[in-house]
Amino acid sequence: MAEIVRMPKMSDTMTEGVIAKWHKKVGDTVKSGELMAEIETDKATMDYESFNSGTVLYLGAEEGQAIQVDDVLAVVGNKGEDYKALLAGAGKSAENGGKSKGDEKAPQAQSAQPQKETQTATAVDTSGIKAEIVLMPKMSDTMEEGVIAAWHKKPGDSVKTGELLAEVETDKATMEYESYNTGTLLYVGAEAGKAIPVDGVLAIIGEKDADWKTLLKAHQSGGKEQKAAETKGEPKKETSQAASAPVAEKVDAKGEHGSNGRIKASPLAKKLARDRGLDIGQIPGSGDQGRITKRDVENFKPSEQKAGEKEGKAGAPVSLPKVVGEESFEDIAVSQMRKAIAKRLAESKFTAPHFYLTMEINMDKAVEARKSINEISPVKISFNDMVVKAVAAALRQHPDVNVSWLGDRMRRNHHIHIGVAVAVKEGLLVPVIRFADNKSLSHIAVEVKDLAQKAQDKKLQPSDWEGSTFTISNLGMFGIEEFTAIINTPDACILAVGGIKETPIVRDGQIVPGNVMKVTLSCDHRAVDGAVGSAFLKTLKGLLEDPVRILI
Numbered sequence: 001m002a003e004i005v006r007m008p009k010m011s012d013t014m015t016e017g018v019i020a021k022w023h024k025k026v027g028d029t030v031k032s033g034e035l036m037a038e039i040e041t042d043k044a045t046m047d048y049e050s051f052n053s054g055t056v057l058y059l060g061a062e063e064g065q066a067i068q069v070d071d072v073l074a075v076v077g078n079k080g081e082d083y084k085a086l087l088a089g090a091g092k093s094a095e096n097g098g099k100s101k102g103d104e105k106a107p108q109a110q111s112a113q114p115q116k117e118t119q120t121a122t123a124v125d126t127s128g129i130k131a132e133i134v135l136m137p138k139m140s141d142t143m144e145e146g147v148i149a150a151w152h153k154k155p156g157d158s159v160k161t162g163e164l165l166a167e168v169e170t171d172k173a174t175m176e177y178e179s180y181n182t183g184t185l186l187y188v189g190a191e192a193g194k195a196i197p198v199d200g201v202l203a204i205i206g207e208k209d210a211d212w213k214t215l216l217k218a219h220q221s222g223g224k225e226q227k228a229a230e231t232k233g234e235p236k237k238e239t240s241q242a243a244s245a246p247v248a249e250k251v252d253a254k255g256e257h258g259s260n261g262r263i264k265a266s267p268l269a270k271k272l273a274r275d276r277g278l279d280i281g282q283i284p285g286s287g288d289q290g291r292i293t294k295r296d297v298e299n300f301k302p303s304e305q306k307a308g309e310k311e312g313k314a315g316a317p318v319s320l321p322k323v324v325g326e327e328s329f330e331d332i333a334v335s336q337m338r339k340a341i342a343k344r345l346a347e348s349k350f351t352a353p354h355f356y357l358t359m360e361i362n363m364d365k366a367v368e369a370r371k372s373i374n375e376i377s378p379v380k381i382s383f384n385d386m387v388v389k390a391v392a393a394a395l396r397q398h399p400d401v402n403v404s405w406l407g408d409r410m411r412r413n414h415h416i417h418i419g420v421a422v423a424v425k426e427g428l429l430v431p432v433i434r435f436a437d438n439k440s441l442s443h444i445a446v447e448v449k450d451l452a453q454k455a456q457d458k459k460l461q462p463s464d465w466e467g468s469t470f471t472i473s474n475l476g477m478f479g480i481e482e483f484t485a486i487i488n489t490p491d492a493c494i495l496a497v498g499g500i501k502e503t504p505i506v507r508d509g510q511i512v513p514g515n516v517m518k519v520t521l522s523c524d525h526r527a528v529d530g531a532v533g534s535a536f537l538k539t540l541k542g543l544l545e546d547p548v549r550i551l552i
Contacts, residue, residue, distance in 0.1 A: 131206020
């Protein structure tokens with residue numbers, strides 16, 4: 001009898017599927033388990049294997065066309081059968097998954113959830129029922145439910161251990177579920193496209209005439225009969241094993257080889273063969289339709305291959321070594337300093353609209369000037385000290401950068417206090433060089449070193465880190481060429497300073513070696529505009545490229 005095959009819901013967000021390729025055409029014979037079509041969803045191109053046996057009487061769309069979920073994908077029945085009346089009433093039979101009225105055994109089995117009884121159920125001993133409940137395994141750490149992408153068995157079919165039972169779509173991937181039970185599939189917990197919560201009833205497998213309805217009722221009631229069945233059949237153990245068995249693998253859009261140009265093998269079998277360095281194509285399958293299972297791979301011995309097959313091989317299979325490792329970690333308590341850093345920087349990043357301006361500065365003259373200064377200076381002057389002094393001088397010329405954003409008002413600071421970021425073991429501190437524009441290079445050098453040492457020794461006082469109007473973060477000593485920094489609120493700007501790198505530059509039309517330093521200014525767009533920040537950087541560039549101007 002003809003049956004309607006409907007477009008399955010192959011992902012949780014799928015609303016329609018595009019026919020990428022038909023593997024059967026009208027008039028062809030199709031068997032249960034045979035590849036019928038390749039369907040492109042919103043997430044992947046998946047193989048659709050038929051659950052029906054018979055002749056393809058009708059196809060719902062041509063290749064490249066879309067079919068809505070639950071609309072008619074195909075009609076399969078007896079050769080020459082009149083399916084038009086069935087097709088005309090397809091909308092009314094949607095509840096039956098496209099089955100004709102004369103063949104409702106499978107839908108009844110799938111929807112045979114026992115109704116709640118008004119009276120209290122009497123405890124029933126189910127230990128004599130030769131069937132087991134298969135629960136939905138937890139296939140990922142965040143999985144709460146699984147959507148049945150496809151059933152590879154239907155009620156009444158025989159199932160063997162290792163055979164593919166269903167494809168289950170989790171929150172991370174579509175996985176193949178292999179049976180750990182042998183018997184007859186008596187009941188399935190949901191139709192294709194429907195969800196089953198973790199530890200919900202996925203299926204019931206047992207002897208053909210087993211009273212699965214009583215077993216299901218006992219399981220749902222959670223009474224003594226359920227415990228008795230679990231004690232005897234140990235379904236919990238089976239479920240635990242099943243939970244760890246599936247291997248995440250999207251259904252191949254294009255197979256490898258075989259009757260339909262593909263190898264029928266479970267993902268677990270493929271992974272095991274790959275780990276053992278075996279050619280999956282050389283392993284005979286014992287499953288349905290010649291499907292290769294985990295057991296086939298485990299029992300396969302390369303030495304038992306036929307001599308002719310050996311001669312056709314280019315070389316022996318590669319045996320990969322087993323990698324043994326142990327996952328470990330330690331939880332580290334967050335210090336008060338780290339908490340404060342996290343809070344301030346998060347507030348800055350997510351409340352202040354940052355924008356960034358990057359400029360290259362030729363440091364040739366700065367290198368020469370530093371060498372000359374250090375010949376007579378009582379303390380060693382660093383490039384960072386020169387940057388602090390140059391920034392202070394540039395801020396004096398651009399007071400609109402030396403501002404603070406206070407929410408309902410903006411403060412233009414007449415004094416210049418430069419915060420210098422210092423890395424310590426627990427995080428980051430920003431001691432302040434006060435009135436930096438009025439201090440000499442040697443004064444700045446001594447103060448920066450003193451504050452940095454206090455920071456390392458945890459001896460800074462609040463007066464040492466409060467009140468900055470502009471901040472500098474220098475990572476040049478670590479070999480960093482360029483980076484962006486997060487604004488140290490309530491300052492409106494922070495300057496990220498990279499290392500000095502010897503690089504080819506063009507001077508008077510000639511390529512010559514030069515020392516270049518990149519700086520990036522992070523600006524709070526609420527207080528500083530692009531033109532203002534750019535003018536500041538232009539002045540800073542001029543001061544560092546001709547350092548004698550810093551001293552004026």
